[in-house]
Amino acid sequence: MRDEISFHISHLLSLIKGMNLKDLLLQEYKNFAPTASKALPIALREESMKQFSEWGIPTIKQEEWKYTNLKSILETPFKLNGGNGKAEGLHYYNIDAYKLVFVNGVLNTTLSDTKGIEDFATLKSISEAEPAILQKYFNKFHPFKDGLQASNLAFAQHGVYLHVGKGKHLPKPLVIYYLADTTQGPILAQPRNLVVLEQNSSAKWIESFQSTGNDTSFTNICSEFFLHQDANLEQYKFQQENDKAYHVGTSQVVHLEKSYSHSAVMTWSGALVRNNLNIHLGAEYCEAHLYGLYLGSSKRHIDNHTLVDHAMPNCYSNELYKGILDDESTGVFNGKIWVQKDAQKTNAFQSNKNVLLSAKATMNTKPQLEIFADDVKCSHGATVGQLDEEALFFLRARGIPLDQARMLLMQAFSDDVLNKITIPELQEEITATIAQRLRP
């Protein structure tokens, strides 16, 4: 009850004062701190908030945010963690999976169903995780000074803690649905997730972002994954929020020991989306795969930043990000590869391919390789082009109308990333959704 009142008060205050987002968050933290879960030491939260206060919300003056301007969300009167959201209109994937449903950042226990997962893993709210676990794993890898991540950490309360036991393999994927119900106004959510895979365990983790209502929302999410010896992780992000939505998400995969990860992020909606995918290869013989697909249209902006940190020798990483940009949409790809001094025999590959469908679409792509070892194999490539004219003419000369011919080529272009969804029914469903999106 107290939560509700204080949250309404701060919301009113923000409306009256015309508070910007930074001040809103600082204000809200004061209300939140007394109720914050003790699983995370308050000192850590305080420190994070101090960092947030110092670093603020990223501006285009910062190199990492040069092409992505958050100005438009700074003045929006968001409601923080509005617990009264409704889940109507949420689309569930047609697959057999454990599911968790978060509405406006808060778990809806009625719609969630994770029965049976307890035989393989511990699954709790992050606010109920053991302090010792959080101390061991939380926030251990921070390659960048990021104000929004600092805010996310300070507010870490609503989120998922999944700990898969030694030798256990989740028999079904876990899908976490994040629904932004904007029918009552703009909302802000800051989910925080922690996933630990013990020795020789495996899991498939899927985050699905959707909206109802026509107002804006801002999701500032951070998901961390820690992999022990021979662990196998697949994690997916599917972004299909409404056309006013803002999303800044960081997913970090930390390979503590020899392990395997496969990450894929696919975006075909939202107003402004920024995905950070950071992979830390902290042991020998790790393997990491990174895939991305983004479809830009109207005035959408989609920014994918990746980092593969080869800290140890003999690791293999492979990145393929593809984008199709139409209308006046803009895209950004920044792929960092760090090969540390001791990381000999590194194999790191990166490829970013883009198709522009209109004269006003823009793509900024930048590979950034920093290599400090001398016995390595690294390659990077970026292309920005249009659909192959010769191929288009050929298809038309065989009787296929121009629209359909373009569709065929765009589907062919997207397929090699869509094929990386290893759950067949889900691959089919997402492929069909994307095909629908590409329709003229």
Place this chain on the structure above:
Amino acid sequence: MLSIKNLQARVEEKEILKGINLEVKAGEVHAIMGPNGSGKSTLASILAGRETYEVTGGSITFEGKDLLELSPEDRAREGVFLAFQYPVEIPGVSTINFLKTAVNAIREYRGEEAMDAVSFLKMMKEKTKVVDIDETLLKRSLNEGFSGGEKKRNEIFQMAMLEPKLAVLDETDSGLDIDALKIVANGVNKLRSKNNAVIVVTHYQRLLDYIVPDYVHVLYNGRIVKSGTKELALELEAKGYDWIKNENTAV
């Protein structure tokens, strides 16, 4: 079936076709020969509707319709087929997949029902025999990793599947050894009927030993300067293109 009258065309600022006249009736095979740069491929491209060429004069009538008014896809759907000189590779699009779309697009245009998967596969199996093409090749991305001969056979296989009224073979023999040539020519011959016609664009006489033409036309400097029967091709082979060049400079 096809009536080309005084066709003139250019690409960028260069005039290539300077007044072509050609009549092709159903059941006929016409060969268009000529030295490099004479405009042979330009003519083939214009028939298919390639937009890089600008038609500056004349007309093309196909089955009573103004062909120049039709888009490339409509020309194909009306029954014009171009076998490309350099067939393109399209990664991610298999021959089967694209042909199913093409066949059904043509059927829709003609007011026919789309083919279901089973009938389509049946038709495919039948038509692979025309050029003896390996079915596994058809499941792969279009022409990706195909040898020159396989690409050309794939063109004729598509011709077999689409059953055009007018097939234009643009230097289909280029880059082929004699055995591949025979298979391709054989395929074309199997598809001939009194209801369709073929225009064979070629530099060499060799192909015409296998696809025997009813008429041979020699294209030089953007005009058809000589027409005859298949004997003309043999005469051309014996005397070379210089014979044509000299005859025409003298004028």
